[in-house]
Amino acid sequence: xxxxxxxxxxxxxxxxxxxxxxxxxxxxxxxxxxxxxxxxxxxxxxxxxxxxxxxxxxxxxxxxxxxxxxxxxxxxxxxxxxxxxxxxxxxxxxxxxxxxxxxxxxxxxxxxxxxxxxxxxxxxxxxxxxxxxxxxxxxxxxxx
Numbered sequence: 039x040x041x042x043x044x045x046x047x048x049x050x051x052x053x054x055x056x057x058x059x060x061x062x063x064x065x066x067x068x069x070x071x072x073x074x075x076x077x078x079x080x081x082x083x084x085x086x087x088x089x090x091x092x093x094x095x096x097x098x099x100x101x102x103x104x105x106x107x108x109x110x111x112x113x114x115x116x117x118x119x120x121x122x123x124x125x126x127x128x129x130x131x132x133x134x135x136x137x138x139x140x141x142x143x144x145x146x147x148x149x150x151x152x153x154x155x156x157x158x159x160x161x162x163x164x165x166x167x168x169x170x171x172x173x174x175x176x177x178x179x180x181x182x
Contacts, residue, residue: 042072045085059162069169097144
């Protein structure tokens with residue numbers, strides 16, 4: 039089973055965001071082992087350590103990254119697993135984004151939009167898109 043890690047700055051404060059993360063975590067449990075690793079937003083060393091010690095494919099969420107459709111993200115995840123990747127980490131920066139040093143450690147830079155989203159909301163958006171990708175890969179009807 040694929041291991042998916044979300045490395046993110048800060049903790050969720052709003053209950054509705056926590057509820058959404060819990061719901062997508064539950065849904066994703068059918069497809070992967072999900073881990074959410076929260077890093078204090080003001081601790082750059084902790085973020086650097088979390089990303090540099092991760093041995094799988096690292097994907098930075100940043101505005102200058104490549105934009106993919108949901109289907110393209112599904113194909114990317116599927117191709118990573120076909121090529122032997124069993125661990126994928128998505129990195130969400132804090133209010134200041136992700137440092138260039140961390141971006142340089144990543145294998146893929148991914149953008150969800152030219153717009154900027156709050157990092158707490160981005161966690162929910164990312165989890166929804168990962169879930170959508172798995173439904174596409176597994177030919178489930180959710181993604182339509």
